[in-house]
Amino acid sequence: MNNTAVKQFVLIGIILVLAYVLGAQMFAFFPGLLGAVTLYILMREYFFKLTVIKHYNKSLIASLFILASIVVIVLPVAGIVQVILPKFAGIIDNQAAITETLKELSQKTKNLPPFMRINQQQVMQVMQKIAAEVPGVLGATANMLTNTVLAFFLLYFMLVDGRKMEMSIKKYLPLKDTNIDNMWTSTRTMVISNAIGIPVLAGCQAIVAIIGYAIFGIDEFVLWGILTGVASLVPVIGCMLVWGPLCIYLFATAHPAAAIGLAIYSFVITGGIDNVLRFTILKKLGDVHPIITTLGIIVGLPMFGFMGLIFGPLLLSYLLLLIQIYRVEFPEREE
Numbered sequence: 051m052n053n054t055a056v057k058q059f060v061l062i063g064i065i066l067v068l069a070y071v072l073g074a075q076m077f078a079f080f081p082g083l084l085g086a087v088t089l090y091i092l093m094r095e096y097f098f099k100l101t102v103i104k105h106y107n108k109s110l111i112a113s114l115f116i117l118a119s120i121v122v123i124v125l126p127v128a129g130i131v132q133v134i135l136p137k138f139a140g141i142i143d144n145q146a147a148i149t150e151t152l153k154e155l156s157q158k159t160k161n162l163p164p165f166m167r168i169n170q171q172q173v174m175q176v177m178q179k180i181a182a183e184v185p186g187v188l189g190a191t192a193n194m195l196t197n198t199v200l201a202f203f204l205l206y207f208m209l210v211d212g213r214k215m216e217m218s219i220k221k222y223l224p225l226k227d228t229n230i231d232n233m234w235t236s237t238r239t240m241v242i243s244n245a246i247g248i249p250v251l252a253g254c255q256a257i258v259a260i261i262g263y264a265i266f267g268i269d270e271f272v273l274w275g276i277l278t279g280v281a282s283l284v285p286v287i288g289c290m291l292v293w294g295p296l297c298i299y300l301f302a303t304a305h306p307a308a309a310i311g312l313a314i315y316s317f318v319i320t321g322g323i324d325n326v327l328r329f330t331i332l333k334k335l336g337d338v339h340p341i342i343t344t345l346g347i348i349v350g351l352p353m354f355g356f357m358g359l360i361f362g363p364l365l366l367s368y369l370l371l372l373i374q375i376y377r378v379e380f381p382e383r384e385e
Contacts, residue, residue: 079196081197081201082196084361085198085200086200086201086202086204087208088241088245088361089119089201089205090205090208090212091237091238092241092242092245092246093115093209097209098212108210111209112205112206112209112210113206115205116202116205116206119205130276133272133276134277232371232374236368236371237364237368240364247327250327251327252280254323255278255320256275256278256279257279258320258323259274259278259293260272260275262315262319263275266315267305274292274296277292278292278293278320283347288324289320290316290321293313293316293320297309297310297312297316342363342366342370345363346366347363348362349362349365349366350363350365
């Protein structure tokens with residue numbers, strides 16, 4: 051090995067060590083970066099049309115795009131949080147009512163099959179765990195606010211200097227132009243599919259669930275509908291995490307007809323809307339295989355939090371794409 055090769059490996063080693071140290075320190079703010087990247091990909095085409103083709107002021111258009119993002123994304127999420135958190139706070143604080151309700155529910159489920167029985171001790175353990183998680187949720191909320199501000203701060207400069215940024219990335223990627231284009235296409239498809247598709251799915255299932263809960267007499271049906279929409283993001287089980295216990299509750303509280311009706315409605319209508327949207331709207335946005343989406347979300351959520359819904363599947367797609375690129379860049383040579 052000559053001196054040039056040694057210097058090359060030493061330099062690569064130093065770069066990797068520095069990247070690891072900086073990445074470890076900034077990992078808490080990584081969702082903000084991912085959020086900025088997501089919004090940039092979604093806005094890029096429209097921003098360039100307005101600023102490059104029609105020659106509008108870049109700073110003005112970037113500011114307007116960020117303001118629109120706040121209205122469309124941040125305010126609805128803040129509204130949902132404002133609806134959910136006070137309800138949970140009231141439930142946790144009202145321990146006497148919870149205890150009385152649990153006693154009645156425990157008595158009424160004694161004659162049900164073992165898997166449907168609910169006893170006071172089990173539910174109190176769940177309530178204690180939820181109460182213990184409240185400080186963590188508040189901390190996560192503060193971190194989310196920080197990452198939101200960071201995302202919009204980065205987004206502004208990414209939009210204004212977008213073309214220079216893309217040229218720099220393309221310059222430093224050690225790949226053929228064709229493979230870089232393939233990576234960009236894969237990234238854009240996955241981001242659009244998940245960034246738009248997942249909220250559309252969750253919102254539609256929440257609306258359908260709210261209607262069902264109202265029909266079958268569920269108290270606080272708006273709250274439970276929102277939670278159903280949020281639960282739809284959970285792979286495999288999804289909405290059943292919410293409507294399943296509600297059906298058991300109706301059955302245990304002497305409303306068997308409503309319980310059966312809600313179970314059928316939730317399974318056929320609330321669950322079915324997922325399949326309808328996947329084969330219509332979402333297929334047009336980006337035909338991403340459900341296995342990639344599911345496995346990606348499972349991997350992405352622990353790593354990136356909420357942004358893992360988008361970038362978990364993206365990382366999995368990148369893995370498969372890089373394997374394909376490797377075979378193109380370094381084809382096997384015959385002996």
